Amino acid sequence: MFVTRYMTPAPLTVSPETPVPEARKILKEKHFRHLPVTDPEGHLLGIVTDRDIRSVYPSSILRGEERQRILEKVESSTVDNIMSTRLSSLNLNSTIDDALILLEKQNVGALPVLDDDGKVIGIFSIRDLMRAYGELFGLYEKGNALVSVRDTGENDISRLVNILEKRNIPFTRVIRSRDTATGSGDESTIHIRVQTMQLSSIKKALREEGFEVI
Incomplete structure (x- = not known):
């Protein structure tokens, strides 16, 4: 851009x-x-x-x-x-x-x-x-929210996309970021921009699939 x-x-x-x-x-x-x-x-x-x-x-x-x-x-x-x-x-x-x-x-x-x-x-x-x-990150799009999960490094992005598509949860962006605030920089977080305000049900679904929602 x-x-x-x-x-x-x-x-x-x-x-x-x-x-x-x-x-x-x-x-x-x-x-x-x-x-x-x-x-x-x-x-x-x-x-x-x-x-x-x-x-x-x-x-x-x-x-x-x-x-x-x-x-x-x-x-x-x-x-x-x-x-x-x-x-x-x-x-x-x-x-x-x-x-x-x-x-x-x-x-x-x-x-x-x-x-x-x-x-x-x-x-x-x-x-x-x-x-x-x-x-770029969709902040101005109506009816969207950001959900973040801990990245375990085990094909988590692919798993997330599959889960969202399987459950018909609309999303526009998936981003991985390094957690530099922790000091080590070894940990990372995955952020998903979803086009729904039903956050509680989304977080519940991700937890059921074994993700740590943060």
């Missing part, structure tokens, strides 16, 4: 010469947190965030001449003075897994998406990531 499916396409951008107050106004009015900074051809030069802007404005605890001095300096500054230039980005072939790893590694809230010429074609945020995985 490529990020281009979920990104915000053709995002609003600013130039390096954009005054900081103007960038601040855009972020506030559009409810954005990130603004790509590009050259006239659309090539990425940097990113300015709401955090960058908040950090240069004077603290509310300052008073008098000092506050006014800082405020005047900020209001005469342009975004090239405060933007981040050490950037990570995604491309046309980046998947949502690539985005997840990079967002976590860089500890940022969004990443620009570039075409093969280095031009900004979109921006992919944590919210986009959540929407993508929500769709």
Whole structure:
């Protein structure tokens, strides 16, 4: 699944010469947190965030001449003075897994998406990531629920599918995950996305077949 499916396409951008107050106004009015900074051809030069802007404005605890001095300096500054230039980005072939790893590694809230010429074609945020995985795992489908069982490693997925089909229990996804929280990473869990809210009867059926429902 490529990020281009979920990104915000053709995002609003600013130039390096954009005054900081103007960038601040855009972020506030559009409810954005990130603004790509590009050259006239659309090539990425940097990113300015709401955090960058908040950090240069004077603290509310300052008073008098000092506050006014800082405020005047900020209001005469342009975004090239405060933007981040050490950037990570995604491309046309980046998947949502690539985005997840990079967002976590860089500890940022969004990443620009570039075409093969280095031009900004979109921006992919944590919210986009959540929407993508929500769709992937069926979170937005009506009348569904998640049931989890302990994985014994004895062809459990095949057994589960056979049981669900035999009992005419509709399901859309079967996923195995490692239980890294246990420390060893040797144990795993199987998650089944079922299209029914009759969870008690499903859990009972799985227990009768020897599964540990968790």
